[in-house]
Amino acid sequence: MISKQMQAQVQNSSVIRAMFEEGKRLSAIYGKENVYDFSLGNPSVEPPSEVKTAILDIINNEDPAAIHAYMNNSGYETVRDAVAESINAKYNTQFSRNNIIMTVGAAGGLNVILKTLLDPEDEVIVFAPFFGEYRNYVSNYYGNLVVIPADTADFQPNLEAFREKITAKTKAVIVNSPNNPTGVIYSAATIIKMADILRQKQKEFGSNIYIISDEPYRELAYDNIEVPYLTKYYDNTIIGYSFSKSLSLPGERIGYLVIPDQAADAEIIIAAANIATRILGFVNAPSLIQLVIARCLQAKVDVEAYNRNRELLYNSLRDFGYDCIKPEGAFYLFVKAPNNDDVAFCNLAKQKNILIVPGSSFGCAGYVRIAYCVPYNTIEKSLPGFKALIDEIQLK
Numbered sequence: 001m002i003s004k005q006m007q008a009q010v011q012n013s014s015v016i017r018a019m020f021e022e023g024k025r026l027s028a029i030y031g032k033e034n035v036y037d038f039s040l041g042n043p044s045v046e047p048p049s050e051v052k053t054a055i056l057d058i059i060n061n062e063d064p065a066a067i068h069a070y071m072n073n074s075g076y077e078t079v080r081d082a083v084a085e086s087i088n089a090k091y092n093t094q095f096s097r098n099n100i101i102m103t104v105g106a107a108g109g110l111n112v113i114l115k116t117l118l119d120p121e122d123e124v125i126v127f128a129p130f131f132g133e134y135r136n137y138v139s140n141y142y143g144n145l146v147v148i149p150a151d152t153a154d155f156q157p158n159l160e161a162f163r164e165k166i167t168a169k170t171k172a173v174i175v176n177s178p179n180n181p182t183g184v185i186y187s188a189a190t191i192i193k194m195a196d197i198l199r200q201k202q203k204e205f206g207s208n209i210y211i212i213s214d215e216p217y218r219e220l221a222y223d224n225i226e227v228p229y230l231t232k233y234y235d236n237t238i239i240g241y242s243f244s245k246s247l248s249l250p251g252e253r254i255g256y257l258v259i260p261d262q263a264a265d266a267e268i269i270i271a272a273a274n275i276a277t278r279i280l281g282f283v284n285a286p287s288l289i290q291l292v293i294a295r296c297l298q299a300k301v302d303v304e305a306y307n308r309n310r311e312l313l314y315n316s317l318r319d320f321g322y323d324c325i326k327p328e329g330a331f332y333l334f335v336k337a338p339n340n341d342d343v344a345f346c347n348l349a350k351q352k353n354i355l356i357v358p359g360s361s362f363g364c365a366g367y368v369r370i371a372y373c374v375p376y377n378t379i380e381k382s383l384p385g386f387k388a389l390i391d392e393i394q395l396k
């Protein structure tokens with residue numbers, strides 16, 4: 001028999017993945033072009049050409065024994081140098097290779113840092129709506145997830161509720177901005193207030209509380225909105241970055257952690273995270289793709305393609321009468337279910353071959369997530385279905 005913990009995790013296994021499978025089933029019946037699959041955050045924009053050039057160049061010109069070898073569990077020194085330099089140049093920080101640990105995407109990075117920090121029963125705070133996998137990542141290390149309910153007015157974190165929920169057992173707060181599933185960017189004002197609250201609470205409890213900033217969408221911000229770099233606002237910040245969306249490489253599994261020197265116990269955390277990378281079974285982030293991203297740190301995907309999708313979907317749904325806020329980043333739109341029942345609404349949408357995900361998977365029932373990382377004409381073709389859905393509900 002499988003473990004009790006795993007039994008629960010199988011039971012709650014991702015609704016998003018289930019919807020993705022449903023998309024494949026419907027495509028086989030109706031044809032791919034007649035199914036509007038907005039379920040998964042799989043980038044629709046191709047990786048920048050620099051990625052292919054780097055892969056070919058490395059394969060053709062570098063020593064094969066070196067490029068596929070084991071290395072320091074934290075990653076190649078040269079790659080970590082390049083990553084640190086690029087962060088320093090962008091954000092005026094002072095990181096070195098010692099602060100960087102290459103990871104198996106953001107998911108790998110979050111698991112490494114949670115394994116490093118958590119004792120059983122330690123509390124990890126998240127702000128609803130949040131990426132549902134945090135539930136699993138925290139329970140992997142027997143931590144307790146503490147959810148701060150959403151402030152649906154603007155989907156910025158509810159900081160008064162946050163203040164109340166911090167206890168002596170709070171070890172970390174996961175912040176995700178630009179946010180999956182709302183597309184909201186947490187403002188500098190929000191981050192300043194959050195940091196103030198955390199400093200007060202650390203004093204009150206004589207503890208260290210870490211912000212873990214989960215940043216796969218950092219580069220996907222629209223209208224030149226600034227995404228604050230959190231190490232500048234709060235010393236005990238650890239960044240988890242990913243190239244899954246910024247370079248459209250989700251299957252390659254590559255990202256990094258930044259553990260700044262000014263974080264409390266930084267030295268021991270860095271050493272432990274290196275070991276966590278190994279003993280979780282990752283050993284190290286994939287070698288070839290580490291070398292590739294080191295050459296592509298200036299490269300960018302075509303964010304404008306997502307922006308066009310955002311404008312079309314947001315403006316159309318608003319015209320039809322849907323209630324939603326305009327995303328500032330990432331590639332998700334979080335929409336109020338017009339019948340106030342997210343699961344029922346997703347089922348109704350499925351009948352029109354539109355696949356979307358209930359907000360309850362993100363700890364925010366009554367809303368649905370539409371991942372608009374799809375071809376533009378998928379959105380165009382889906383619009384009559386979205387209109388019919390809300391019209392039918394309003395007729396009842």
Ligand code: PLP
Binds near residue numbers: 106241
């Ligand atoms: N965190 C958030 C908020 C995400 O949306 C995702 C993926 O969609 C991840 C982490 C995992 O990203 P990665 O593919 O880099 O592991």
